[in-house]
Amino acid sequence: MASNRTRRNFFGLAGAALAVSTSQAAPAGATAKSGRTAEGHDYYEKLGVTKIINAAGTYTFLTASIMPLQVQAAVMQAAKNPVRLNELQKAAGEYLAKRLQCEGALVTAGAASALTLGTAACMTVANPAAVKQMPTNMDGLKNEVVVQKAHRYDYDHALLNCGIRFVEVETLDQYQNAFTDKTVMAHFFNAAEGGQISREDWIRVAHQHNVPCFNDAAADVPPISNLWNYTKMGFDLVTFSGGKGIRGPQNAGLLLGRKDLIVAAVANDMPISEAIGRGMKVAKEQIVGMVAAVDWFLEQSDEGMEKEFRHRGDTISNYLKTVPTLRSQIVIPEVANHVPHLLLNYDRNRIKIGARDVAEQLRRGNPSIELNPATGQVNSRGLTSEPDTIVVGVWMLQPGEEMIVAKRLHEVLMQAASAA
Secondary structure (H helix, E strand, O other), X not given: OOOOOOHHHHOOOOHHHHHHHHHHHOOOOOOHHHOOOOOOOOHHHHHOOOOEEEEOOOOHHHOOOOOOHHHHHHHXXXXXXXXXXXXXXXXXXXXXXXXXXXXXXXXXXXXXXXXXXXXXHHHHOOOHXXXXXXXXXXXXXXXXXXEEXXXXXHHHXXXXXXXXXXXXXXXXXXXXXOOOOOEEEEEEEOOOOOOOOOHHHHHHHHHXXXXXXXXXXXXXXOOOOHHHHHHHHOOOEEEEEOOOOOOOOOOOEEEEEOHHHHHHHXXXXXXXXXXXXXXOOOOHHHHHHXXXXXXXXXXXXXXXXXXXXXXXXXXXHHHOOOOOOOEEEEEOOOOOOOOOEEEEEOOOOXXXXXXXXXXXXXXXXXXXEEEXXXXXXXXXXXXXXXXXXXXXXXXXXXXXHHHHHHHHHHHHHHHHHHOO
């Protein structure tokens, strides 16, 4: 992969393709007189929904990322024709497995859906009849999932949907002794900040007991190589969110891993009416968009992305140099959201406003700007170590938005400094 991508390349190579696609998609008779353009109505405006500048990151509640132009074009093209869904899923899975260097792949309705389908796969791979039993009839089913206590998290409800029971461990000895004839899976949260048992030991012990390992790495690209690092390490299943760093549709995700488990996941997935995944529908547009996003992502380089994100952070920091007592640094979290974030600190005796109040003022402004939710918190995902830290997540900013954020921060902080 080339390391000399220009900023223009980073923001998408398919502007012309998108323009052609949108013009072709216009319905007959769509003219200026009808009040519509080839792109359609702006329904955010029509519905009164506030558009924001995303200086936070790929958070679900902020609709995650914006798809690059070539991905948008692929989604629009896919919307024009019906296809057979099973054929599309199979072809997309085979294509993605080759590109991501694993045995099998499935496009899911986000990473949470992949957690449910992957767990269901582990429970039914040796017992296909169990597809119709879960989660209301667990008679005779293996349903114990071993997990480190420090790896319990909000998203593990997606596993509980299958009717499993967690068995928590803390030490390697406890882990060795946790396996029973009901153990069906060992679950690992890749971005967990605690836990005594390494990835390698987690895999080794589980495989000694012939139990598959599932790694939730939803937010853990970049680096790009993580898309194959964990399956090559030995995890039997790995999930990634499609709408975060990969920049695909927000409601898409990837389930990667062992071919037999991917086949079992498909058997638990839509459009099968009696399966636990029936409601986890992925439309043709999202499947194609996920494939196109992977293609786009593999065209990037870790060095090129980091250089661009640092440039945005430096642009904001340089504009704020006249703010009294302001200190800035760029920090990259160790695992999840492993990209440059801009941290801003200042003397509260000189600038009399808290970081959360700064965030609220930017939120209420026009345009509305959302800062990273770690703003004003301490020890949040390895980002902040001081109180009243402003955290700017620069990686989801669109071209030119870094200066809008910089000017608004300057305005709010200087007003607070003048009031001191």
